[in-house]
Amino acid sequence: MRTAAWNFLTLLIGSLILAIPGPAAAADRPNIILIYADDLGYGDLSCYGAKSVSTPNVDALAENGLRFTDAHSASATCTPSRYALLTGEYPWRKKGTGILPGDAALIIEPGRQTLPSTLKQAGYRTGAVGKWHLGLGNPVADWNKDIRPGPLEIGFDSSYILAATGDRVPCVYLQDHHVVGLDPNDPITVSYKAPVCDDPLGRDHPELLKLHPSHGHDMTIVNGISRIGYMCGGHSARWVDEDIADVLTRQAVNFIETSRNQPFFLYFALHDVHVPRTPNARFAGKNSMGPRGDVILQLDWCVGEITRTLKTLGLSENTLVIFSSDNGPVVDDGYQDQAVQKLGTHRPAGPWRGSKYSAFEGGTRVPFIVSWPGRVKPGVSQALVCQLDLLASFAALTEQPTPAPTAGDSQNVLPALLGENTQGRTSLVEHQGRVLSIRNGAWKYIEPVQGKIPANPNVPRDWGFSLEPALYNLESDPQELTSLAQEQPEKLRQLQQELETIIDHRRNK
Secondary structure, eight states: OHHHHHHHHHHHHHHHHHHSOOHHHHHHSOEEEEEEESSOOTTSSGGGTOSSOOOHHHHHHHHTSEEESSEEOSSSSHHHHHHHHHHSSOGGGSTTOSSOOTTOOOOSOTTSOOHHHHHHHTTOEEEEEEEOOSOOSSSOOOTTSOOOSSGGGGTOSEEEEESSOTTBSOOBEEETTEETTOOTTSOOEEESSSOOSSOOBTTTOGGGOSBOBSSSOOSBEETTEEOBSEEESOGGGBOOGGGHHHHHHHHHHHHHHHHTTSOEEEEEEOOTTSSSOOOOTTTTTOSTTTHHHHHHHHHHHHHHHHHHHHHHTTOGGGEEEEEEESSOOOSOSSBOSSTTTTOTTOOTTTTSSOOTTOSSGGGTBOOEEEEOTTTOOOEEEOOBEEGGGHHHHHHHHTTOOOOOGGGTTOOOOHHHHTTSOSOBOSEEEEEETTEEEEEETTEEEEOOOSSOOOSOTHHHHHHOOOSSOEEEETTTOTTOOSOOTTTOHHHHHHHHHHHHHHHHTTTTO
Protein backbone atom coordinates (compact mmCIF):
# COMPACT_ATOMS: atom_id res chain seq x y z
CA MET A 1 0.00 0.00 0.00
CA ARG A 2 2.86 2.37 0.86
CA THR A 3 4.36 1.74 -2.56
CA ALA A 4 1.09 2.40 -4.37
CA ALA A 5 0.43 5.54 -2.35
CA TRP A 6 3.97 6.76 -2.90
CA ASN A 7 3.71 6.16 -6.65
CA PHE A 8 0.39 8.05 -6.76
CA LEU A 9 1.85 10.96 -4.80
CA THR A 10 4.92 11.08 -7.04
CA LEU A 11 2.75 11.06 -10.15
CA LEU A 12 0.53 13.81 -8.75
CA ILE A 13 3.47 16.06 -7.85
CA GLY A 14 5.05 15.47 -11.25
CA SER A 15 1.81 16.36 -13.01
CA LEU A 16 1.48 19.58 -11.03
CA ILE A 17 5.06 20.57 -11.83
CA LEU A 18 4.51 19.94 -15.54
CA ALA A 19 1.31 21.99 -15.43
CA ILE A 20 3.18 25.08 -14.19
CA PRO A 21 4.37 27.10 -17.19
CA GLY A 22 8.10 27.62 -16.91
CA PRO A 23 10.02 30.72 -17.98
CA ALA A 24 11.08 29.19 -21.30
CA ALA A 25 7.55 28.26 -22.27
CA ALA A 26 6.24 31.70 -21.38
CA ALA A 27 9.05 33.47 -23.20
CA ASP A 28 8.45 31.43 -26.34
CA ARG A 29 4.82 32.52 -26.68
CA PRO A 30 4.39 36.10 -25.52
CA ASN A 31 1.19 37.98 -26.05
CA ILE A 32 1.69 40.39 -28.94
CA ILE A 33 0.11 43.83 -29.27
CA LEU A 34 0.75 46.00 -32.31
CA ILE A 35 -0.35 49.59 -31.74
CA TYR A 36 -0.49 51.26 -35.14
CA ALA A 37 -0.86 55.04 -35.21
CA ASP A 38 -2.11 56.91 -38.27
CA ASP A 39 -0.15 59.75 -39.91
CA LEU A 40 2.12 60.11 -36.85
CA GLY A 41 5.56 61.39 -37.77
CA TYR A 42 9.02 60.47 -36.54
CA GLY A 43 9.23 63.82 -34.72
CA ASP A 44 5.72 63.83 -33.20
CA LEU A 45 6.68 62.08 -29.94
CA SER A 46 8.67 63.49 -27.07
CA CYS A 47 10.79 60.32 -26.93
CA TYR A 48 11.84 61.15 -30.51
CA GLY A 49 12.69 64.74 -29.67
CA ALA A 50 9.39 66.64 -29.83
CA LYS A 51 9.30 69.71 -27.54
CA SER A 52 5.84 71.07 -28.35
CA VAL A 53 3.98 67.97 -27.17
CA SER A 54 4.51 65.47 -24.36
CA THR A 55 3.71 61.77 -24.82
CA PRO A 56 4.51 60.13 -21.45
CA ASN A 57 2.83 56.79 -22.13
CA VAL A 58 4.61 56.19 -25.43
CA ASP A 59 7.78 57.51 -23.81
CA ALA A 60 7.42 54.88 -21.08
CA LEU A 61 7.33 52.16 -23.72
CA ALA A 62 10.52 53.58 -25.21
CA GLU A 63 12.21 53.97 -21.83
CA ASN A 64 11.51 50.35 -20.96
CA GLY A 65 12.04 49.01 -24.46
CA LEU A 66 13.97 49.44 -27.66
CA ARG A 67 13.53 52.63 -29.70
CA PHE A 68 14.45 52.31 -33.38
CA THR A 69 15.84 55.22 -35.39
CA ASP A 70 15.81 53.62 -38.87
CA ALA A 71 12.46 51.82 -38.96
CA HIS A 72 10.05 52.20 -41.87
CA SER A 73 6.52 51.66 -43.00
CA ALA A 74 6.37 49.92 -46.37
CA SER A 75 4.79 52.95 -48.03
CA ALA A 76 4.30 56.67 -47.56
CA THR A 77 0.50 56.23 -47.49
CA CYS A 78 -1.94 54.18 -45.45
CA THR A 79 -3.57 51.40 -47.48
CA PRO A 80 -0.33 50.08 -49.01
CA SER A 81 1.47 50.19 -45.65
CA ARG A 82 -1.30 48.16 -44.01
CA TYR A 83 -1.35 45.71 -46.90
CA ALA A 84 2.38 45.09 -46.54
CA LEU A 85 2.19 44.85 -42.76
CA LEU A 86 -0.46 42.12 -42.84
CA THR A 87 0.76 40.20 -45.92
CA GLY A 88 4.56 40.48 -45.82
CA GLU A 89 4.51 41.57 -49.47
CA TYR A 90 5.66 44.88 -50.93
CA PRO A 91 2.45 46.70 -51.93
CA TRP A 92 3.78 47.80 -55.29
CA ARG A 93 3.86 44.16 -56.39
CA LYS A 94 0.06 44.08 -56.53
CA LYS A 95 -2.28 46.36 -58.44
CA GLY A 96 -5.07 47.96 -56.47
CA THR A 97 -3.18 48.64 -53.26
CA GLY A 98 -3.33 52.42 -53.53
CA ILE A 99 -5.40 54.57 -51.16
CA LEU A 100 -8.81 52.89 -51.26
CA PRO A 101 -12.26 54.46 -51.27
CA GLY A 102 -14.52 53.44 -48.41
CA ASP A 103 -16.55 51.06 -50.56
CA ALA A 104 -13.63 49.09 -52.02
CA ALA A 105 -13.57 45.29 -52.05
CA LEU A 106 -11.13 43.42 -49.79
CA ILE A 107 -7.66 43.51 -51.39
CA ILE A 108 -6.12 40.67 -49.33
CA GLU A 109 -7.17 37.32 -50.74
CA PRO A 110 -8.67 34.96 -48.16
CA GLY A 111 -6.53 31.86 -47.82
CA ARG A 112 -3.16 33.50 -48.32
CA GLN A 113 -0.71 33.63 -45.43
CA THR A 114 -1.03 36.75 -43.32
CA LEU A 115 0.34 38.03 -40.05
CA PRO A 116 -2.82 37.09 -38.10
CA SER A 117 -3.19 33.70 -39.79
CA THR A 118 0.42 32.87 -38.94
CA LEU A 119 -0.15 33.65 -35.27
CA LYS A 120 -3.54 31.93 -35.25
CA GLN A 121 -1.83 28.80 -36.51
CA ALA A 122 0.58 29.13 -33.58
CA GLY A 123 -2.33 28.99 -31.14
CA TYR A 124 -2.97 32.71 -30.69
CA ARG A 125 -6.36 34.35 -30.37
CA THR A 126 -6.26 37.17 -32.91
CA GLY A 127 -8.18 40.43 -32.88
CA ALA A 128 -8.33 43.58 -35.02
CA VAL A 129 -9.56 46.86 -33.55
CA GLY A 130 -9.53 50.25 -35.27
CA LYS A 131 -8.93 51.57 -38.75
CA TRP A 132 -9.07 48.93 -41.50
CA HIS A 133 -8.86 50.61 -44.95
CA LEU A 134 -8.13 47.36 -46.80
CA GLY A 135 -11.56 46.93 -48.34
CA LEU A 136 -14.54 44.78 -47.38
CA GLY A 137 -16.70 42.37 -49.33
CA ASN A 138 -16.30 41.01 -52.82
CA PRO A 139 -16.97 42.65 -55.15
CA VAL A 140 -19.01 45.25 -53.23
CA ALA A 141 -20.16 45.24 -49.61
CA ASP A 142 -23.85 45.48 -48.82
CA TRP A 143 -23.71 47.45 -45.59
CA ASN A 144 -27.14 46.19 -44.52
CA LYS A 145 -26.30 42.49 -44.64
CA ASP A 146 -23.52 40.07 -43.77
CA ILE A 147 -20.31 41.83 -44.85
CA ARG A 148 -17.64 39.41 -45.94
CA PRO A 149 -14.89 38.72 -46.73
CA GLY A 150 -13.12 40.95 -44.23
CA PRO A 151 -10.75 40.67 -41.27
CA LEU A 152 -12.17 37.33 -40.13
CA GLU A 153 -11.49 35.77 -43.52
CA ILE A 154 -7.76 36.61 -43.45
CA GLY A 155 -6.90 35.31 -39.99
CA PHE A 156 -8.55 37.41 -37.29
CA ASP A 157 -10.88 35.73 -34.79
CA SER A 158 -12.71 38.98 -34.06
CA SER A 159 -12.80 42.53 -35.33
CA TYR A 160 -14.23 45.94 -34.44
CA ILE A 161 -13.25 48.39 -37.15
CA LEU A 162 -13.75 51.54 -39.16
CA ALA A 163 -14.23 50.42 -42.75
CA ALA A 164 -11.79 52.96 -44.14
CA THR A 165 -10.80 56.32 -42.64
CA GLY A 166 -12.47 58.95 -40.48
CA ASP A 167 -12.84 61.29 -43.44
CA ARG A 168 -14.47 58.70 -45.72
CA VAL A 169 -17.95 57.23 -45.68
CA PRO A 170 -19.44 54.97 -44.41
CA CYS A 171 -19.08 56.60 -40.99
CA VAL A 172 -20.03 53.54 -38.94
CA TYR A 173 -18.35 50.84 -36.86
CA LEU A 174 -18.37 47.23 -37.97
CA GLN A 175 -18.11 44.30 -35.57
CA ASP A 176 -17.11 41.08 -37.27
CA HIS A 177 -19.50 40.92 -40.26
CA HIS A 178 -22.08 43.55 -39.30
CA VAL A 179 -22.56 47.30 -38.91
CA VAL A 180 -22.94 48.12 -35.21
CA GLY A 181 -26.31 49.58 -34.18
CA LEU A 182 -27.87 49.59 -37.64
CA ASP A 183 -31.63 50.12 -37.84
CA PRO A 184 -32.96 47.86 -40.63
CA ASN A 185 -35.62 50.47 -41.35
CA ASP A 186 -32.87 53.00 -42.17
CA PRO A 187 -30.58 51.12 -44.59
CA ILE A 188 -27.18 52.42 -45.61
CA THR A 189 -26.33 53.40 -49.18
CA VAL A 190 -22.78 54.42 -50.12
CA SER A 191 -21.37 55.78 -53.37
CA TYR A 192 -18.13 57.42 -54.43
CA LYS A 193 -19.52 58.47 -57.80
CA ALA A 194 -22.64 60.55 -57.16
CA PRO A 195 -25.01 61.59 -54.35
CA VAL A 196 -27.34 58.80 -53.26
CA CYS A 197 -30.02 60.90 -51.56
CA ASP A 198 -30.98 64.47 -50.76
CA ASP A 199 -28.90 64.74 -47.58
CA PRO A 200 -26.94 68.03 -47.46
CA LEU A 201 -23.41 68.18 -48.79
CA GLY A 202 -20.58 70.22 -47.34
CA ARG A 203 -19.94 72.01 -50.61
CA ASP A 204 -23.53 73.27 -50.71
CA HIS A 205 -24.18 73.91 -47.01
CA PRO A 206 -21.05 75.21 -45.28
CA GLU A 207 -23.30 76.77 -42.62
CA LEU A 208 -23.96 73.25 -41.29
CA LEU A 209 -20.28 72.50 -40.71
CA LYS A 210 -18.36 72.67 -37.44
CA LEU A 211 -15.13 71.80 -39.28
CA HIS A 212 -14.61 73.16 -42.78
CA PRO A 213 -12.58 71.49 -45.54
CA SER A 214 -9.43 73.07 -46.89
CA HIS A 215 -9.51 70.94 -50.05
CA GLY A 216 -11.84 68.15 -51.08
CA HIS A 217 -13.75 66.56 -48.18
CA ASP A 218 -16.92 68.41 -49.18
CA MET A 219 -19.47 65.66 -49.70
CA THR A 220 -21.89 64.02 -47.22
CA ILE A 221 -22.07 65.71 -43.81
CA VAL A 222 -21.86 63.45 -40.75
CA ASN A 223 -21.60 64.93 -37.26
CA GLY A 224 -21.12 68.42 -38.67
CA ILE A 225 -18.14 67.34 -40.82
CA SER A 226 -18.24 66.83 -44.57
CA ARG A 227 -16.50 63.72 -45.88
CA ILE A 228 -15.10 62.05 -48.97
CA GLY A 229 -17.93 60.10 -50.60
CA TYR A 230 -21.70 60.01 -50.38
CA MET A 231 -23.71 58.23 -47.72
CA CYS A 232 -27.40 57.93 -47.01
CA GLY A 233 -29.16 56.22 -44.09
CA GLY A 234 -27.68 54.39 -41.11
CA HIS A 235 -28.26 57.35 -38.80
CA SER A 236 -28.47 55.28 -35.59
CA ALA A 237 -25.15 53.61 -36.44
CA ARG A 238 -23.14 56.72 -37.31
CA TRP A 239 -20.19 57.47 -35.10
CA VAL A 240 -19.47 60.64 -33.17
CA ASP A 241 -15.94 61.63 -34.12
CA GLU A 242 -15.05 62.97 -30.68
CA ASP A 243 -15.75 59.51 -29.20
CA ILE A 244 -13.84 57.34 -31.68
CA ALA A 245 -10.69 57.03 -29.55
CA ASP A 246 -12.73 56.06 -26.49
CA VAL A 247 -14.82 53.50 -28.37
CA LEU A 248 -11.85 51.82 -30.04
CA THR A 249 -9.74 51.78 -26.88
CA ARG A 250 -12.60 50.24 -24.91
CA GLN A 251 -12.85 47.49 -27.53
CA ALA A 252 -9.08 46.89 -27.42
CA VAL A 253 -9.09 46.64 -23.63
CA ASN A 254 -12.04 44.25 -23.77
CA PHE A 255 -10.17 42.01 -26.20
CA ILE A 256 -7.18 41.86 -23.85
CA GLU A 257 -9.38 41.11 -20.84
CA THR A 258 -11.28 38.31 -22.57
CA SER A 259 -8.12 36.80 -24.09
CA ARG A 260 -5.95 36.87 -20.97
CA ASN A 261 -5.92 33.10 -20.44
CA GLN A 262 -4.33 32.24 -23.76
CA PRO A 263 -1.68 33.78 -26.02
CA PHE A 264 -3.24 36.61 -28.00
CA PHE A 265 -2.38 38.97 -30.83
CA LEU A 266 -4.08 42.37 -30.92
CA TYR A 267 -3.79 44.63 -33.95
CA PHE A 268 -4.85 47.99 -32.50
CA ALA A 269 -4.99 50.46 -35.39
CA LEU A 270 -5.61 53.90 -33.93
CA HIS A 271 -7.51 56.57 -35.86
CA ASP A 272 -5.34 59.39 -34.52
CA VAL A 273 -3.70 61.52 -35.79
CA HIS A 274 -5.58 61.20 -39.09
CA VAL A 275 -8.10 63.83 -40.18
CA PRO A 276 -10.67 64.91 -39.23
CA ARG A 277 -8.86 65.79 -36.02
CA THR A 278 -11.67 66.01 -33.49
CA PRO A 279 -10.30 65.37 -30.00
CA ASN A 280 -12.53 64.38 -27.13
CA ALA A 281 -13.39 67.26 -24.78
CA ARG A 282 -10.81 65.88 -22.31
CA PHE A 283 -8.03 66.77 -24.76
CA ALA A 284 -9.47 69.66 -26.79
CA GLY A 285 -7.45 72.84 -26.35
CA LYS A 286 -4.76 71.15 -24.27
CA ASN A 287 -1.89 71.62 -26.73
CA SER A 288 -0.45 74.74 -28.32
CA MET A 289 -0.52 73.17 -31.79
CA GLY A 290 -4.31 73.02 -31.88
CA PRO A 291 -6.33 69.92 -32.78
CA ARG A 292 -3.35 68.08 -34.28
CA GLY A 293 -1.46 68.45 -31.03
CA ASP A 294 -4.58 67.55 -29.03
CA VAL A 295 -5.06 64.26 -30.86
CA ILE A 296 -1.42 63.36 -30.26
CA LEU A 297 -2.22 63.69 -26.55
CA GLN A 298 -5.32 61.56 -27.13
CA LEU A 299 -3.25 58.93 -28.93
CA ASP A 300 -0.87 58.82 -25.98
CA TRP A 301 -3.83 58.27 -23.64
CA CYS A 302 -4.92 55.29 -25.74
CA VAL A 303 -1.48 53.76 -25.37
CA GLY A 304 -1.62 54.36 -21.63
CA GLU A 305 -4.94 52.53 -21.34
CA ILE A 306 -3.41 49.48 -23.02
CA THR A 307 -0.30 49.42 -20.83
CA ARG A 308 -2.34 50.00 -17.66
CA THR A 309 -4.60 47.09 -18.59
CA LEU A 310 -1.60 44.82 -19.06
CA LYS A 311 -0.23 45.86 -15.69
CA THR A 312 -3.57 45.37 -13.91
CA LEU A 313 -3.93 41.86 -15.37
CA GLY A 314 -0.33 40.92 -14.60
CA LEU A 315 0.48 40.50 -18.30
CA SER A 316 3.17 43.15 -18.77
CA GLU A 317 6.22 40.92 -18.38
CA ASN A 318 5.15 38.48 -21.06
CA THR A 319 3.57 40.83 -23.59
CA LEU A 320 5.48 42.08 -26.60
CA VAL A 321 4.20 45.56 -27.49
CA ILE A 322 5.18 47.24 -30.74
CA PHE A 323 4.25 50.85 -31.39
CA SER A 324 4.58 52.40 -34.84
CA SER A 325 2.82 54.50 -37.51
CA ASP A 326 1.52 53.70 -40.98
CA ASN A 327 3.45 56.49 -42.72
CA GLY A 328 5.02 59.86 -42.14
CA PRO A 329 3.20 62.96 -40.92
CA VAL A 330 0.92 65.35 -42.75
CA VAL A 331 -0.15 68.76 -41.49
CA ASP A 332 -2.91 70.07 -43.78
CA ASP A 333 -4.67 66.97 -45.09
CA GLY A 334 -8.03 68.39 -46.07
CA TYR A 335 -9.55 70.33 -43.15
CA GLN A 336 -9.13 73.82 -41.72
CA ASP A 337 -7.95 72.74 -38.28
CA GLN A 338 -5.14 75.31 -37.83
CA ALA A 339 -2.49 72.60 -38.05
CA VAL A 340 -0.31 74.75 -40.31
CA GLN A 341 -0.86 78.02 -38.50
CA LYS A 342 -0.11 76.58 -35.06
CA LEU A 343 2.79 74.32 -36.00
CA GLY A 344 5.36 76.75 -34.63
CA THR A 345 8.84 75.23 -34.34
CA HIS A 346 7.53 71.67 -34.22
CA ARG A 347 8.96 69.37 -36.89
CA PRO A 348 6.57 66.42 -37.38
CA ALA A 349 9.12 64.41 -39.39
CA GLY A 350 11.95 65.21 -37.01
CA PRO A 351 15.31 65.57 -38.79
CA TRP A 352 14.06 64.03 -42.03
CA ARG A 353 12.84 65.72 -45.17
CA GLY A 354 9.39 64.93 -46.51
CA SER A 355 6.08 63.76 -45.14
CA LYS A 356 3.19 61.48 -45.95
CA TYR A 357 3.04 61.05 -49.76
CA SER A 358 6.79 61.73 -50.05
CA ALA A 359 9.68 59.72 -51.52
CA PHE A 360 12.02 61.43 -49.07
CA GLU A 361 12.77 59.73 -45.74
CA GLY A 362 10.01 61.53 -43.89
CA GLY A 363 7.48 59.56 -45.91
CA THR A 364 8.32 56.15 -44.46
CA ARG A 365 10.77 56.62 -41.59
CA VAL A 366 8.46 56.35 -38.60
CA PRO A 367 8.50 55.83 -34.84
CA PHE A 368 9.05 52.19 -33.95
CA ILE A 369 9.27 50.96 -30.39
CA VAL A 370 9.54 47.38 -29.12
CA SER A 371 8.73 46.76 -25.48
CA TRP A 372 8.90 43.32 -23.84
CA PRO A 373 10.02 43.70 -20.21
CA GLY A 374 10.64 40.00 -19.81
CA ARG A 375 12.99 39.82 -22.78
CA VAL A 376 14.04 43.08 -24.48
CA LYS A 377 16.66 45.25 -22.81
CA PRO A 378 16.02 49.01 -22.99
CA GLY A 379 18.05 50.97 -25.49
CA VAL A 380 18.22 52.54 -28.94
CA SER A 381 18.76 50.63 -32.17
CA GLN A 382 19.97 51.89 -35.54
CA ALA A 383 19.01 48.65 -37.30
CA LEU A 384 17.21 49.04 -40.62
CA VAL A 385 13.82 47.34 -40.21
CA CYS A 386 10.44 47.52 -41.93
CA GLN A 387 6.94 46.72 -40.76
CA LEU A 388 6.53 44.12 -43.49
CA ASP A 389 9.20 42.10 -41.62
CA LEU A 390 6.86 41.43 -38.70
CA LEU A 391 5.29 38.43 -40.43
CA ALA A 392 8.56 36.52 -40.90
CA SER A 393 9.88 37.67 -37.52
CA PHE A 394 6.77 36.59 -35.61
CA ALA A 395 6.76 33.30 -37.51
CA ALA A 396 10.29 32.71 -36.23
CA LEU A 397 9.33 33.80 -32.71
CA THR A 398 6.44 31.32 -32.57
CA GLU A 399 8.31 28.58 -34.47
CA GLN A 400 6.02 28.65 -37.48
CA PRO A 401 7.11 27.58 -40.97
CA THR A 402 9.04 29.94 -43.19
CA PRO A 403 6.62 32.40 -44.84
CA ALA A 404 5.02 31.35 -48.10
CA PRO A 405 6.17 32.89 -51.41
CA THR A 406 3.29 35.38 -51.21
CA ALA A 407 4.97 36.78 -48.08
CA GLY A 408 8.44 36.45 -49.51
CA ASP A 409 9.41 40.11 -49.09
CA SER A 410 9.17 39.76 -45.30
CA GLN A 411 12.54 39.11 -43.67
CA ASN A 412 13.23 37.58 -40.29
CA VAL A 413 14.80 40.42 -38.31
CA LEU A 414 13.78 39.01 -34.93
CA PRO A 415 17.28 39.32 -33.39
CA ALA A 416 17.25 43.04 -34.23
CA LEU A 417 13.71 43.49 -32.89
CA LEU A 418 14.73 41.85 -29.62
CA GLY A 419 17.90 43.91 -29.37
CA GLU A 420 20.19 40.90 -29.76
CA ASN A 421 22.03 42.57 -32.64
CA THR A 422 21.79 45.66 -34.84
CA GLN A 423 21.94 43.93 -38.22
CA GLY A 424 18.39 44.35 -39.48
CA ARG A 425 17.96 44.51 -43.23
CA THR A 426 20.73 45.08 -45.75
CA SER A 427 18.43 46.98 -48.08
CA LEU A 428 14.84 48.19 -48.24
CA VAL A 429 12.58 49.41 -51.04
CA GLU A 430 10.61 52.49 -50.05
CA HIS A 431 7.35 53.24 -51.85
CA GLN A 432 5.51 56.43 -52.69
CA GLY A 433 2.77 55.61 -55.14
CA ARG A 434 4.44 56.84 -58.30
CA VAL A 435 8.09 56.16 -57.45
CA LEU A 436 10.24 53.59 -55.70
CA SER A 437 13.41 54.23 -53.75
CA ILE A 438 16.00 51.88 -52.33
CA ARG A 439 18.03 52.18 -49.16
CA ASN A 440 21.33 50.36 -48.66
CA GLY A 441 23.26 51.50 -45.64
CA ALA A 442 23.53 55.28 -45.72
CA TRP A 443 22.87 55.39 -49.46
CA LYS A 444 19.49 56.04 -51.03
CA TYR A 445 18.45 56.05 -54.66
CA ILE A 446 15.12 57.56 -55.79
CA GLU A 447 14.04 56.52 -59.26
CA PRO A 448 12.84 59.19 -61.69
CA VAL A 449 9.09 59.66 -61.94
CA GLN A 450 7.44 58.16 -64.99
CA GLY A 451 5.40 60.62 -67.01
CA LYS A 452 4.69 64.21 -66.09
CA ILE A 453 5.33 65.74 -62.70
CA PRO A 454 2.14 67.17 -61.14
CA ALA A 455 1.63 70.84 -61.96
CA ASN A 456 1.65 71.94 -58.31
CA PRO A 457 5.10 73.55 -57.90
CA ASN A 458 5.31 72.38 -54.29
CA VAL A 459 5.04 68.70 -55.16
CA PRO A 460 8.55 68.16 -56.60
CA ARG A 461 10.11 69.90 -53.61
CA ASP A 462 8.13 68.16 -50.89
CA TRP A 463 7.47 64.76 -52.42
CA GLY A 464 10.77 63.95 -54.10
CA PHE A 465 9.41 63.73 -57.64
CA SER A 466 12.04 64.33 -60.32
CA LEU A 467 12.54 63.48 -63.98
CA GLU A 468 16.14 62.58 -63.14
CA PRO A 469 17.49 59.80 -60.88
CA ALA A 470 18.55 61.03 -57.45
CA LEU A 471 21.22 59.63 -55.14
CA TYR A 472 21.74 60.72 -51.54
CA ASN A 473 24.07 59.86 -48.70
CA LEU A 474 21.92 60.13 -45.58
CA GLU A 475 24.89 60.13 -43.27
CA SER A 476 26.29 63.36 -44.69
CA ASP A 477 23.00 64.71 -46.07
CA PRO A 478 20.05 63.53 -43.95
CA GLN A 479 17.81 66.21 -45.48
CA GLU A 480 18.35 64.81 -48.99
CA LEU A 481 19.23 68.22 -50.35
CA THR A 482 22.10 67.40 -52.73
CA SER A 483 21.89 64.56 -55.23
CA LEU A 484 25.19 62.78 -55.86
CA ALA A 485 23.98 60.99 -58.99
CA GLN A 486 26.54 62.77 -61.19
CA GLU A 487 29.44 62.48 -58.72
CA GLN A 488 28.84 58.81 -57.82
CA PRO A 489 27.84 57.01 -61.07
CA GLU A 490 29.04 53.59 -59.86
CA LYS A 491 27.04 53.77 -56.65
CA LEU A 492 24.04 54.97 -58.66
CA ARG A 493 24.29 51.99 -61.04
CA GLN A 494 24.74 49.61 -58.13
CA LEU A 495 21.55 50.73 -56.44
CA GLN A 496 19.61 50.87 -59.70
CA GLN A 497 20.60 47.28 -60.42
CA GLU A 498 19.73 46.16 -56.90
CA LEU A 499 16.32 47.77 -57.17
CA GLU A 500 15.68 46.09 -60.53
CA THR A 501 16.71 42.73 -59.08
CA ILE A 502 14.25 43.10 -56.22
CA ILE A 503 11.48 44.21 -58.58
CA ASP A 504 12.11 41.22 -60.85
CA HIS A 505 12.17 38.76 -57.95
CA ARG A 506 8.99 36.64 -58.02
CA ARG A 507 7.74 38.50 -61.11
CA ASN A 508 7.36 35.26 -63.04
CA LYS A 509 6.49 33.04 -60.10
